Amino acid sequence: MEPLSLVVLLVPLGSFVSSQxxxxxxxxxxxxxxxxxFITLNYTQRTQWNSRVPSTIHALVVGLLCLYILLFDEATRRDPVWGDPTLVKLNVGITSGYLISDxxxxxxxxxxxGEKFFVIHHLAALYAYYYVLSQGLLPYFANFRLLSELSTPFVNQRCFFHVLGYHKYSKPCLFNGVAMALSFFVVRIAVIPFYYRxxxxxxxxxxxxxxxxxxRSAWILCSLCLDVMNILWMRxxxxxxxxxxxxxxxxxxxxEVESKKMD
Structure with a gap:
């Protein structure tokens, strides 16, 4: 295994420090x-809230960069296994730093x-991303996996609404809930057949x-592990x-019935 270069190490380090x-x-x-x-929240609520903020910012940055790479980065599409594009390493480096921080x-x-499934998810992703950062292997597939981050802001927004005391039947919560389910399905479940194709x-x-x-083990086993967890979460x-x-x-x-009776 090749050692990680100084430049490759600096990106995860910067992401880790920023997340902390x-x-x-x-x-x-x-x-x-x-x-x-926010000032009325207790210690537990603030801890939950503060853990979601770096998660949301990370998801937006990485998710949008992931889309750009998939649509416009010719190097990634030209050699999906052995290509060594800089943008993919940057994206994976940002994610690796955030995952270590989390x-x-x-x-x-x-x-x-704390959540045991999140620990498994993070460790599986870090194991696979190490090969991307150290040897530039499988850049297309590593970047493809990062599409899943586009659903994260809606998941976090659900937590923000809950902490702020929004009723689960309020319009903001209902709208966000539907958006969360749809985005989660599109970027984590619907893409599975295309990924394995x-x-x-x-x-x-x-x-x-x-x-x-x-x-090979990191690629296939970690992909299967992440997809099984995504299916369970989707359910x-x-x-x-x-x-x-x-x-x-x-x-x-x-x-409506009660209103008609009163009329």
Missing amino acids: WLFHRGSSGLSERLTPA LLLMVFYWNII DVYSVYGTEAFYRLPLGA KILRGCLKVLRSSRSQKATR
Whole structure:
């Protein structure tokens, strides 16, 4: 395994430091200006909130860069297995730094934000991304996986609404819930067949057999692990979304009937 270059190390380090700063300092200052109700939150609520802010910023930066790479980066499409494009390394480096930061925060605040599935998710992703950063392997597929980040802002917004005391049947919560379910399905579930179609297209080729065994294992096993977790999360999100929508319609119908009786 080739050693990580200084430049490649600096990007994750910068992302890690930025994520830590946002959690400990930046989030509180920004949130107090944008949401006055932030000052009324207790310690547990603030910890949850502050962990979501770097997550949202990371997701927006990485998700948009991922789309740009998929649409316009010829180097990534030309050699999906052995290409070594700078933009993919930059994107993966940003994500790696954030994931390490988030893992550290979960360790220190486990009772508040700890989640075993998130730990598995982060470790699996970091294992696969190490090959991208150290050898530039599988850039197209590594970048493809980052599409999933585009659903994260809606997931985090759900937490923000909950902490602020929004009723789950309020219009902002209902709109965000539907957007969260749709975005999660599009960027994490609907893309699965296309991802494995591309995997199959390079399986058995010379480029595939040149990959070290560790890189092949990281690629396939980590992809399967992440997809299984995404399917389980999608099932949970869909059940919750449908339950809330049904209850909301039922309450609306009840209010309309009561209103007619009063008239």
